[in-house]
Amino acid sequence: MGQWVAAPPVYDLREFGGVGDGRTLNTEAFVAAVASIAERGGGRLVVPAGRWLTAPFNLTSRMTLFLAAGAEILGVQDERYWPLMSPLPSYGYGREHRGPRYGSLIHGQDLKDVTITGGQNGTINGQGQSWWSKFRKKVLNHTRGPLVQLMRSSNITISNITLRDSPFWTLHIYDCKDVTISDTTILAPIVGAPNTDGIDPDSCENVVIKNCYISVGDDGIAIKSGWDQYGIAYGRPSTNIIIHNVTIRSMVSAGVSIGSEMSGGVSNVLVENVHIWDSRRGVRIKTAPGRGAYVSNITYRNITLEHIRVGIVIKTDYNEHPDEGFDPKAVPIIENISYSSIHGHGVRVPVRIQGSAEIPVKNVTFHDMSVGLVDRKNHVFQCSFVQGQVIGYVFPVPCKNLDLYSERRELVKQSALQNISDIDYSF
Numbered sequence: 001m002g003q004w005v006a007a008p009p010v011y012d013l014r015e016f017g018g019v020g021d022g023r024t025l026n027t028e029a030f031v032a033a034v035a036s037i038a039e040r041g042g043g044r045l046v047v048p049a050g051r052w053l054t055a056p057f058n059l060t061s062r063m064t065l066f067l068a069a070g071a072e073i074l075g076v077q078d079e080r081y082w083p084l085m086s087p088l089p090s091y092g093y094g095r096e097h098r099g100p101r102y103g104s105l106i107h108g109q110d111l112k113d114v115t116i117t118g119g120q121n122g123t124i125n126g127q128g129q130s131w132w133s134k135f136r137k138k139v140l141n142h143t144r145g146p147l148v149q150l151m152r153s154s155n156i157t158i159s160n161i162t163l164r165d166s167p168f169w170t171l172h173i174y175d176c177k178d179v180t181i182s183d184t185t186i187l188a189p190i191v192g193a194p195n196t197d198g199i200d201p202d203s204c205e206n207v208v209i210k211n212c213y214i215s216v217g218d219d220g221i222a223i224k225s226g227w228d229q230y231g232i233a234y235g236r237p238s239t240n241i242i243i244h245n246v247t248i249r250s251m252v253s254a255g256v257s258i259g260s261e262m263s264g265g266v267s268n269v270l271v272e273n274v275h276i277w278d279s280r281r282g283v284r285i286k287t288a289p290g291r292g293a294y295v296s297n298i299t300y301r302n303i304t305l306e307h308i309r310v311g312i313v314i315k316t317d318y319n320e321h322p323d324e325g326f327d328p329k330a331v332p333i334i335e336n337i338s339y340s341s342i343h344g345h346g347v348r349v350p351v352r353i354q355g356s357a358e359i360p361v362k363n364v365t366f367h368d369m370s371v372g373l374v375d376r377k378n379h380v381f382q383c384s385f386v387q388g389q390v391i392g393y394v395f396p397v398p399c400k401n402l403d404l405y406s407e408r409r410e411l412v413k414q415s416a417l418q419n420i421s422d423i424d425y426s427f
Helices: 027-039 129-136 228-234
Strands: 010-012 021-025 043-047 050-054 063-067 071-075 106-109 112-118 122-125 148-151 154-159 161-164 171-174 177-182 185-187 199-202 205-215 221-223 238-249 254-258 266-286 294-315 333-354 361-373 381-384 386-395 403-405 411-413
Touching: 010 027, 027 043, 027 050, 027 063, 063 071, 063 122, 112 161, 171 177, 199 205, 199 238, 221 238, 238 254, 254 294, 266 333, 294 361
Parallel strands: 010 043, 021 050, 043 063, 050 071, 063 112, 071 122, 106 148, 112 154, 122 161, 148 171, 154 177, 161 185, 171 199, 177 205, 185 205, 199 221, 205 238, 221 254, 238 266, 254 266, 266 294, 294 333, 333 361, 333 381, 361 386, 386 403
Antiparallel strands: 403 411
């Protein structure tokens, strides 16, 4: 007979003195509950219905944080309660200030088997309004903290919850493996909530993001892997990432971005069945000299663009650097990028691929694309220093940089004009 294994213990936050009135500070209750779970080698913490104000706290391994229906964890708005942490090694500095950075509201590092979930979308609310205001007034001395940040951890599941109003990036998964994020709603005001990215997989491996709704004040999803020489030295790529069945709105930025911090490399990414609406950009890759590394083997499939300023973007001059120590000769490689079944309407510029002599874009493929335009201006499929192919029918008319193939993959016209440019930022 197999050995009997006891079920992990289940705790209620109220057992540790928690009060869900929206005013009582529950940090000690959260810390004590997590300590009990750690002592028992794992367990489940139930946050019942109520509004549970807290300062930042840490999770532990083999833990489930369960938010019941009607439960809302509220981040305290006074930054004096938020601990300071060392800068991320792959960034060198805090993203907004040199020196230490604020930690996240819910934090974990060097963990295994962590689940954050809920019943009927319990909510984690960063109450970021005061942070956004102080950031605009330039009165913060450190980089703002994320809402949820897990570092150097594995076997992470986040599902059936709402994350909202983060001070900074909402869900930051850093140097983690085997991550599933599903059935999660992420919200922030679409204007006036700076840098509230939805999900940022950063130097991560084996990530699935599915069945999510994201409407935020910056990129909906941004895949990263470190910043210039610090990211090159840290050397952790983001790879094997699937983004599936996601709806995104990002009025000031992009639906799905790769970069610009990608100095550990990004490869093997599938973005499929994604609907992006009322956004400034649709799907974007951004990088610059100094980043080094590569963006390779990226597949976009079945993407719907609705009321977008620029649909598909590759930008190679995003010149934001941590300091003067970056190597301008460390140029990234961008290659093997595929766009298929791209449809939509109300798009001002469907394609803008801006390679350069330093950073040419190689082996880009377009297949089955038809995007309705805001108006019928010329040069709405814009390219420079790009090599690749169009297969079958694509609308609007592709740039002259690309080879043309029939639907049966027979060469129709080979381009000798890969390095011409018709990039036009006037509309």
